[in-house]
Amino acid sequence: VSYKQKIEQIAKDKQSRIVLALDFPYQRRENRQDLLSKAQNIIDAVSPYICAVKINHHLTLPLGIFDGVQKIITQVHNAGLLAIMDGKVNDIGATNQTIAEYYFEAGFDALIANPFIGWTEGLKPLFETAIKSQPQRGIILLAYMSHKGAIEGYGQTIKDPQTGALTKQYLAFAQKALAFNADGVVVGATVPDKINEIYRLLNEKVPIYSPGVGAQGGTPEEALKAGSQYLIVGREIIQAQNPAEQAFKLAKLKLEK
Numbered sequence: 112v113s114y115k116q117k118i119e120q121i122a123k124d125k126q127s128r129i130v131l132a133l134d135f136p137y138q139r140r141e142n143r144q145d146l147l148s149k150a151q152n153i154i155d156a157v158s159p160y161i162c163a164v165k166i167n168h169h170l171t172l173p174l175g176i177f178d179g180v181q182k183i184i185t186q187v188h189n190a191g192l193l194a195i196m197d198g199k200v201n202d203i204g205a206t207n208q209t210i211a212e213y214y215f216e217a218g219f220d221a222l223i224a225n226p227f228i229g230w231t232e233g234l235k236p237l238f239e240t241a242i243k244s245q246p247q248r249g250i251i252l253l254a255y256m257s258h259k260g261a262i263e264g265y266g267q268t269i270k271d272p273q274t275g276a277l278t279k280q281y282l283a284f285a286q287k288a289l290a291f292n293a294d295g296v297v298v299g300a301t302v303p304d305k306i307n308e309i310y311r312l313l314n315e316k317v318p319i320y321s322p323g324v325g326a327q328g329g330t331p332e333e334a335l336k337a338g339s340q341y342l343i344v345g346r347e348i349i350q351a352q353n354p355a356e357q358a359f360k361l362a363k364l365k366l367e368k
């Protein structure tokens with residue numbers, strides 16, 4: 112089974128399409144144990160209401176992947192959830208392969224990458240590493256990021272190298288995600304029109320993951336209505352008075368659609 116199928120099944124079973132972004136603000140290195148405890152407590156509290164946990168450099172840098180982060184991944188898996196590494200992999204293929212091998216060895220089920228690097232000697236070795244891993248791992252590609260400056264790169268008008276036709280960079284990335292059989296694309300919840308354009312292009316063959324809800328100004332309802340299949344939510348849950356209740360509320364939104 113592919114990562115894409117696994118997360119779909121968990122989302123159905125758990126009735127939640129919420130991916131928790133397990134991000135915490137900077138803490139001094141001597142407080143690393145506290146950071147790990149905080150992360151473990153949040154997972155304990157919200158695991159019934161989410162389908163996956165997304166980890167970013169907020170935790171891999173201070174905790175290390177084979178020490179603290181691996182403990183978190185084990186906890187995530189024991190709770191029946193998947194673990195996504197938001198590495199935004201963005202280098203030459205040989206380096207990407209090594210990056211992926213470490214993350215997959217630590218137990219991550221999927222890895223986020225940046226399609227700006229292109230296929231040959233870029234994404235190809237990464238996809239190959241994911242597919243040949245046991246169990247098979249997933250690759251999720253950025254298509255349009257949630258921050259304002261995303262327009263400068265992902266929002267550019269480009270000329271299709273094959274047809275010569277003008278198109279949008281993010282539509283070209285969505286097209287590539289289809290062609291590469293990616294396990295997902297990331298499109299900001301802050302740009303629901305673009306979610307919808309990409310949704311129509313992907314036709315549910317590649318699911319859309321949307322970060323940017325709450326703290327970044329996106330609304331979960333709009334993102335879901337536009338076609339997001341998974342909401343990536345960090346601060347809106349983690350900094351809530353009651354993280355479990357907040358995660359539950361967000362999970363319920365999709366069911367009411």
Ligand code: NUP
Pocket residue numbers: 132134167197255256257258297298299322323324326327343344345346347
């Ligand atoms: O376009 C993107 N926007 C974004 O916020 C792509 C991402 N991977 N993210 C990440 O999602 C971001 O780095 C953070 O880890 C999470 C959103 O967190 P929050 O705004 O819900 O707290």
